[in-house]
Amino acid sequence: MKPIKFNPLLKSTIWGGDKIIPFKHLAINQENVGESWEISGVKDHESIIAEGEYAGTKLNDLLAKLKGKLLGEENYKHFGNEFPLLVKFIDAKDQLSIQVHPNDEIAKKQGLKRGKTEMWYIMNSDENAKLRIGLKKKITPEEYEKIVENDTITDVLAEYTVKEGDCFFLPAGRIHSTGKGCFLAEIQQTSDVTWRIYDFKRKDKDGNYRQLHTKQAAESIDYNVENDYHTDYKSEKNQGVSLVHCPYFCTSIYDLNEPVTIDYSSLDSFVIFVCLKGHADISDNEENNISLEAGESILIPATTKYVYIKGEIKFLESYI
Incomplete structure (x- = not known):
């Protein structure tokens, strides 16, 4: 079976930029594209096959037809007819909210199917682009509630100026926020759950503050602190x-x-x-x-x- 290409799902956001459309060589007009969902099995946001004998077919429908031939036999036994990974390009022209994702166990307690672990690979971002990931000092759940209330949550988060080639692993529970100017590829579990902790008092296009999920986020946070949240690796030519x-x-x-x-x-x-x-x-x-x-x-x-x-x-x- 031939490798499969999909039509991208372009999503305009209040923080979206102008890098994705030219990067993907698309001849369309769409403003503030913050995300391109490249391969997705998320319900109501499924990728559509772009060409070949299955052109026009939704990814999960193809999975239901081909089963383990597409996914792998053990993967199919575990995931069934839902593709298990979501791949995106993200272009942040403005700061994203500070957020966290639950792990599988907590997500199920919260009435969700699964949690979300993900990774970021930084592409050609703006000069001095930054992001926040992980706690830089130990805090308690009680302190967390206070710093959210008094708008000082950013004071306890590790911040990095990023460059092309930087990589960050975001296990479920790790607080994070993509910063202004970041352009990156994201690979994650198939889940669209995001608990928004803080949104910099930002309003949406209708003039309303975006919803925060303080309680759900508090249940999801991993309070462990690491010295460095970079993924350390050595570049090599012509090998994985x-x-x-x-x-x-x-x-x-x-x-x-x-x-x-x-x-x-x-x-x-x-x-x-x-x-x-x-x-x-x-x-x-x-x-x-x-x-x-x-x-x-x-x-x-x-x-x-x-x-x-x-x-x-x-x-x-x-x-x-």
Whole structure:
């Protein structure tokens, strides 16, 4: 089965910018695009296949048809007919809210299907773009309530000036906020839950303050403190470099200027490529061929044994 491309789901937001449409080479007019959902199985926000024999089909409908052939047999037993990962590009022209996501256990107690663990890979962001992630000093739940009430929540969060290539892992429970000027790729569990802690007294287009979720957030926060929230890795040419390995997804980065073959014969999972830079032609063991360029993402079915990649390209590889 041939790797699959999807039509992006572009979402305009009050903090959205103008980077995504040109990055993806789209000939459309849409303002303040904050997110492009590249591959999504979220209910009512499912990706639509762009081309080939399944063109026009929703991702989860294709999954129901192909089952383990698409997802991997063990993955299908666990996730059923809901694609388990959500891939996005995010362009923050303005500061996002300070937020947190519950873990699976807490999410279920809150009446949700699952929690949300995610990761960020920073792309070509504005100079001096910043983000906040994690606590920089120990606080108690009681102190948390006070600093939210008196607008000093930012004082206890670690802040980073970011550059292209920086990577951050955001396990459920870690407070975070994408800052003004950040342009990034995000990979996460299939979940659209976000508990908003603080929104800088910002109003929406109708002049109303956006809803906060102080109680739900308080139930979800992981109060552990780390010295550094960066993901430490060493860049290497023409081989995969692991960025995140967790129960929800495994992500590596490839930076190629030579042809490379990647062997998936022992992997019982789909694979996602998210192209960050460049262009390549990709073929597989079934003699399927597809191109991949900056701004595109493809889904490689679990039945694929290997792919041969030729071109100068940088991409993220993710699977479960």
